[in-house]
Amino acid sequence: MSFWEYAPAPESASVANLHDRYRMFVDGEFADGSGAPLKSINPATGEPLAEVATAAESDVDTAVRAARNAFERTWGPMPGSERAKYLFRIARLIQERGRELAVLETLDNGKPIKEARDTDIPTAAAHFFHHAGWADKLGYAGYGPDPRPLGVAAGIIPWNFPLLMLAWKIAPALACGNTIVLKPAETTPLTALVFGELCQEAGLPPGVVNVLPGAGDVGARLVAHPDVDKVAFTGSTAVGKEIQRTLAGTGKKLTLELGGKAANIVFDDAPLDQAVEGVVNGIFFNQGQVCCAGSRLLVQESVADELLGKLRARMETLRVGDPLDKNTDVGAINSAEQLARITELVEAGEAEGASRWSSSCPLPERGFFFSPTVFGEVQQSMRIAREEIFGPVLSVLTFRTPDEAISKANNTPYGLSAGVWTEKGSRILWAAQQLRAGVVWANTFNRFDPTAPFGGYQESGFGREGGRAGLEAYLDV
Amino acid sequence: MAKTYKLYVGGKFPRSESGRVYPVHAADGTLLANAALASRKDVRDAVAAARKAFPGWSGATAYNRGQVLFRVAEVMEGRRAQFAAEVAAAEGITSDAASAQVDAAIDRVVWFAGWTDKITGVLGAANPVAGPYFSFSVPEPTGVVGVLAPQDSSLLGLVSVLAPVLAAGNTGVVVTSAQRPLPAITLSEVLATSDVPGGVVNLLTGTAEELAPRLASHADVNALDLTGAPPELRPELERAAADTVTRVLRPGRTEPDWTAAPGLERLRAYTELKTVWHPIGT
Numbered sequence: 205m206s207f208w209e210y211a212p213a214p215e216s217a218s219v220a221n222l223h224d225r226y227r228m229f230v231d232g233e234f235a236d237g238s239g240a241p242l243k244s245i246n247p248a249t250g251e252p253l254a255e256v257a258t259a260a261e262s263d264v265d266t267a268v269r270a271a272r273n274a275f276e277r278t279w280g281p282m283p284g285s286e287r288a289k290y291l292f293r294i295a296r297l298i299q300e301r302g303r304e305l306a307v308l309e310t311l312d313n314g315k316p317i318k319e320a321r322d323t324d325i326p327t328a329a330a331h332f333f334h335h336a337g338w339a340d341k342l343g344y345a346g347y348g349p350d351p352r353p354l355g356v357a358a359g360i361i362p363w364n365f366p367l368l369m370l371a372w373k374i375a376p377a378l379a380c381g382n383t384i385v386l387k388p389a390e391t392t393p394l395t396a397l398v399f400g401e402l403c404q405e406a407g408l409p410p411g412v413v414n415v416l417p418g419a420g421d422v423g424a425r426l427v428a429h430p431d432v433d434k435v436a437f438t439g440s441t442a443v444g445k446e447i448q449r450t451l452a453g454t455g456k457k458l459t460l461e462l463g464g465k466a467a468n469i470v471f472d473d474a475p476l477d478q479a480v481e482g483v484v485n486g487i488f489f490n491q492g493q494v495c496c497a498g499s500r501l502l503v504q505e506s507v508a509d510e511l512l513g514k515l516r517a518r519m520e521t522l523r524v525g526d527p528l529d530k531n532t533d534v535g536a537i538n539s540a541e542q543l544a545r546i547t548e549l550v551e552a553g554e555a556e557g558a559s560r561w562s563s564s565c566p567l568p569e570r571g572f573f574f575s576p577t578v579f580g581e582v583q584q585s586m587r588i589a590r591e592e593i594f595g596p597v598l599s600v601l602t603f604r605t606p607d608e609a610i611s612k613a614n615n616t617p618y619g620l621s622a623g624v625w626t627e628k629g630s631r632i633l634w635a636a637q638q639l640r641a642g643v644v645w646a647n648t649f650n651r652f653d654p655t656a657p658f659g660g661y662q663e664s665g666f667g668r669e670g671g672r673a674g675l676e677a678y679l680d681v
Numbered sequence: 682m683a684k685t686y687k688l689y690v691g692g693k694f695p696r697s698e699s700g701r702v703y704p705v706h707a708a709d710g711t712l713l714a715n716a717a718l719a720s721r722k723d724v725r726d727a728v729a730a731a732r733k734a735f736p737g738w739s740g741a742t743a744y745n746r747g748q749v750l751f752r753v754a755e756v757m758e759g760r761r762a763q764f765a766a767e768v769a770a771a772e773g774i775t776s777d778a779a780s781a782q783v784d785a786a787i788d789r790v791v792w793f794a795g796w797t798d799k800i801t802g803v804l805g806a807a808n809p810v811a812g813p814y815f816s817f818s819v820p821e822p823t824g825v826v827g828v829l830a831p832q833d834s835s836l837l838g839l840v841s842v843l844a845p846v847l848a849a850g851n852t853g854v855v856v857t858s859a860q861r862p863l864p865a866i867t868l869s870e871v872l873a874t875s876d877v878p879g880g881v882v883n884l885l886t887g888t889a890e891e892l893a894p895r896l897a898s899h900a901d902v903n904a905l906d907l908t909g910a911p912p913e914l915r916p917e918l919e920r921a922a923a924d925t926v927t928r929v930l931r932p933g934r935t936e937p938d939w940t941a942a943p944g945l946e947r948l949r950a951y952t953e954l955k956t957v958w959h960p961i962g963t
Contacts, residue, residue, distance in 0.1 A: 330811065346803065348944075441926070448923035453916025455931060462926065617925070636957045646959040653810035657818050661953050662903070663926045671808060671818065673954050681946065 210523075213530040215317045220308040226256045226393065228263060228417060229400030231270035232410025237263050239418055244394055247314035247536035248527050248571040256393050258418035264385075264425045267414040271356040271383040272431055274411030279383050280353065284340035291336030291378060293406040298329040298371075301402070305395055309367055310527045312394040314536030314572065315490050317528050327652055328371035331670075334654035335375035338675060342380065345672050347681040353381030354457055354680050355433035360423045360447075361396075362439045363389035363538050364493040364594075370396050372669045373436050374413060375654075380678035382434065385414045387426055391539050393417035424450070432456065436677060438495070441592075441618075441663050459667025459677040461495065461659060463592040464620030467613035468498035468649065469635065471606070472507045474625035478647065480514045483598070486623055486649040488522060488534055488576050492596040493542070495664070496621035498649055499593060501578075502609050505602045512580065512600065519563045519576045526568065534596060537572040546574055546595030553579050553588035558599070584615055592618070606631065610638045619661030623649045642668070685715040686862075688723060688886060689869030691730035692879015697887075698722040705862060708773025716862045719887035721895040724854065727883035728901050731825040731852040734880030739822045739850040743798035749876045750794030750847060756875045757787050757868070764836055764864055771835045771861035785940060786837040792943070793844035800849060800948055813961045820952035822850030823928060824903030827896035829889050829910045835861035837939045839868065842908055845947035847881065851904070854883045854896065858909065862886040890914065897921035904928040904951055908936070 226244075227234040239258030246253045259267070274280075279287070298305065306320040315324070343349045359373030366388055377384045388396035396415045403413045416422055420443070427435050427447050437447050438461040451458050468486050470479045486498025503511050527535035537543040554560050562575040574596055582589050582599040589599050603609040613622055622641040624632055636644040642660045645651060652658065657668035667677045685702055687694040699720035705713045738746070757764065761783055769779035801819050808816040826846045831838030835858050846853045857865035869884045885892060893910050896902055898921040905922050907915055912934045922929050930950045 346945075445923045445926060448926065449920045452919030452923065460926065632959065636955075642953060642955055644955060644957045646957065648814065648958055648960050651810070651812070651814060651816075651958050653808065653812070653816065656808040656810050656816045656956050656958070657806075657954050658956065659954065661823075661955075665926060666928050668954050671806060673804070673806075673818065676949065 210531045214526065215307055215528045215530060217307060217311060217528060219304055220311050221304055222254060222308065222311065224254055226254055226397045226417070228257050228259055229397060229403070229413070229415040230263065230267045231414065232404065234400060237417070239263065239422070242390060242417070242419070244312055244391065245539065246311055247538050248568070250571050253311055254394065256397070256417050259416035259422045261425055263416060264422065264429060267385045267416050268356055268429050268431050270411035271385050271414055274409055275355055275383040278409035279378070279412045280381055284342060284381070287378060287381065288336045288339035290406055290408050291332050291339060291375065294402055294408070295329045295332035295336060297402045297405055298325065298332060302326070302329070305367060305398065307528070308398060309395050310535070312392045313363065313366060314527050314538050316532040316535040318530055318532070319490060324365055324368045328368045331371040331375045331654045335379035339379040342675065342679070345675050347676065347679055351679040351681050354678060355382060356431060357382045357384045357434040357436060357678060358426045358429070358432045359384055359386040360426065360435070360437045360439065361386065361388055363392040364490055366392040367395040367399065369438050370399060372438070376669070376674050377678050378412065380675055382678050383412045385416060385426060385432070387416050387418060387423045390419040427451065434678065437461070444665060457677070460665035461667070461669065462663060462665040463618060464495045464497070464660065464664050465500060465590065465592055465616045465618045466496055466498045466621040466623065466641065467500045467502050468623035469609045469613055469625065470501065470503045470507065470511055471626035471628070471631065472504040473627050475627060475647070476507065476511055476514060479625040480511065480518050482623060482625060482647070482649045483515060484518055484522070487598045488596050489650050491534055491537055491574070493538060493594050494650070496643060496650070498621070498623050499598060500589060501598055501600045502603055502612055503600060504609070505604050508602050515578065516561060519578065520565070522563060522565060522576050524563070524565045524567060524573060524575065534576060537574050537595060540572055542594065543572040543574060546593055546597060549588060549591060549593045550577060550597055553586060553599070556586045556588070558582045558586055558588060584612065590616065606635070610635065614640045617663040620664035621645065683712050683714045686717060686866045686886070688717045688719055689873065689882070689884040690723065690727045691883065692873065698726070705860070707770040713770060713863060716866065716886040719885035719892060721892065723885055724892050724895040724899070727854040727885055728825060728899050730880035730883050731854050732901050734878055735824060735852045737878055738852055738881045743801070746848065746850060747794050747797040750790055750797065750844065752875045753871060753877060754787050754790040754794060756871045757790065760867060760871060763867055767863040767867060768836050771863060772833070782837045786840045789837065789840050789943070790844050793848040796848045796948060800952065803945070804949065804952065804954070808956065814958050815961055816956060816958045818954050818956045820849070821955050823951045823953055824851060825901060826851045826853045826904045826906065826951055827899070827902045828853050828855040828906045829893055829908055830855050830857050830865065831909045831936050831939070832858045832860065833936050834939045836864035836868070838936065839865055841939050841943060842906055842947070843882065845943070846951055849948050849951045851951050852881045854902070855885065856889050856892045856896065856909065857884055857886050859888045893918055894921060897927070898924060900925045902927060904930065906930045908932045
């Protein structure tokens with residue numbers, strides 16, 4: 205071990221309070237599902253973590269019925285000031301059990317413990333705190349003096365930020381007076397089920413929150429259920445389109461947070477060291493499994509060589525490995541399927557003539573890992589420049605003029621996020637205005653806050669989450 | 682003798698590419714005129730014109746857009762009698778009732794004209810994020826909006842669905858009421874002689890049955906208003922719109938009461954909220 209290496213600093217897996225079996229959470233109780241149980245895998249080892257009950261069609265019916273009853277009998281009629289207290293209590297409980305939830309999230313998802321600990325869990329708590337304050341102030345939200353809830357909401361969330369995406373769906377739904385049936389992702393259901401315990405501890409009336417683990421078929425049944433009034437989906441663009449088709453003609457309200465292919469634009473006057481940090485954060489945060497990941501680096505030609513040199517040097521210092529090690533920067537890819545998809549797209553990039561460079565860091569022998577990778581000589585027509593890779597893979601393109609940067613950045617059917625790096629204030633504001641994306645980070649990247657609306661343009665979806673704008677999705681307006 | 686009218690696309694008045702026309706009758710059955718029967722190719726041309734006009738219109742200042750819309754109202758005022766006669770004939774209502782509709786339509790344009798420089802303040806925000814960042818959110822126009830205009834309310838309904846599209850900074854392709862298109866045709870003459878840049882509004886006379894599917898599936902249409910779509914066609918249109926995650930405004934199955942005060946729903950429907958972050962430091 206050289207002077208610059210760290211000793212391992214593992215977090216204790218026992219903190220996660222892992223059970224052998226997890227059950228669905230319906231009508232305030234944990235119950236065996238009628239679906240075939242699934243095994244949740246630890247992506248860092250490839251070993252099963254726990255067995256999880258899944259929902260069959262009858263369970264979807266039961267959960268929606270429970271949510272409907274709760275909406276009509278307890279949660280709907282309850283004054284907002286009372287609903288607020290439950291949300292505050294849930295936020296507190298997330299904080300109090302934060303360490304346990306962070307470790308469990310890391311085990312189930314493969315993300316580095318430092319990210320689960322410092323981003324996922326605190327931001328999830330923040331979302332409940334923020335929305336707790338909305339519950340009794342909806343008349344001030346700009347949708348009229350007494351906006352009404354929609355009824356039963358269905359939330360379908362992805363595996364990249366399991367508890368955080370749960371919070372993004374459940375907190376506003378409940379604040380607005382709806383009840384909810386949530387389907388966590390097939391590969392990451394555990395923290396959502398522990399969240400059921402939090403609901404019990406908070407004394408939340410039965411049926412207000414229901415959690416149905418399972419695969420896409422459970423989500424599809426939930427979306428198509430006639431007694432669901434609103435669907436909120438975060439996930440792939442392909443599935444989002446399918447949901448929009450399913451809901452065609454039903455009049456149900458829909459919000460979609462879909463994929464992205466964000467451009468991170470570095471101008472020649474940018475603070476390059478900071479830009480490198482931002483580019484690294486933009487694409488390697490959560491192993492690049494982020495819908496708003498900065499997966500296309502657009503760098504001005506005159507500084508491209510210098511920036512790429514610095515970028516490769518910085519990438520060499522990224523520690524890939526055990527997600528439970530507090531020193532780990534890049535953890536495990538969430539599943540074997542996702543690893544295969546990343547591998548396939550990277551091979552396509554090589555086959556199409558882009559030049560691949562990967563960090564030389566050793567990868568663990570077990571589990572699903574992928575080296576931080578950057579592609580040079582990328583053309584806009586290549587798959588790696590067009591398709592969402594959802595992995596630690598960055599494509600680099602260059603530009604000469606600001607207009608060219610914007611036109612390349614906007615040359616995508618997506619429009620979720622973008623990054624701009626320059627010291628020139630007027631250029632930042634100009635670029636922010638020109639970029640067709642729902643979130644623009646200037647001289648920073650991947651910032652999230654419950655007060656700041658988040659959501660996409662074009663095929664990155666519609667509707668916003670967070671802030672006053674985010675309430676619209678859960679109100680009959 | 683009945684006139685034969687043309688389409689309004691890209692600031693010009695072309696014939697339908699198909700060469701077709703159809704007769705327009707008054708509510709009492711009298712032949713009023715012939716209108717161009719737009720084809721799917723006309724939809725494509727209109728979308729292309731709307732796309733081309735989008736950067737200029739969306740990039741104009743809110744003050745400028747407001748001025749242009751006020752001007753539209755002024756020019757409408759000058760054609761008040763013509764509009765009233767056309768509305769009366771089309772809808773089979775008294776001339777007093779028709780005049781009231783025209784006045785309400787002019788007021789509606791004025792109302793939306795006044796919104797252009799207020800949308801940002803009302804729908805946007807400075808976000809008090811928990812960190813050393815300045816974060817703000819601003820509404821921006823969604824893009825090209827395909828509008829299936831109401832079938833019944835030939836002028837008030839039409840401006841009620843078109844004005845918010847324009848006030849929010851979008852460009853539009855409008856399929857007019859099939860049976861009652863003459864007030865829309867006169868509106869296109871108003872638009873052409875006011876300060877609305879060519880292509881910002883494109884008006885196609887024809888049937889929603891034929892034109893709506895093309896509008897719904899067009900990848901360059903960003904939002905779709907189903908108000909005047911036949912109810913039995915709506916699920917199919919929504920499915921087609923899903924192919925490119927097109928935003929769909931789904932009003933009720935019967936036409937809204939256009940005399941009621943409009944809210945912000947349509948302005949929200951055609952805007953995207955952009956959140957911008959920047960670090961704060963010395």
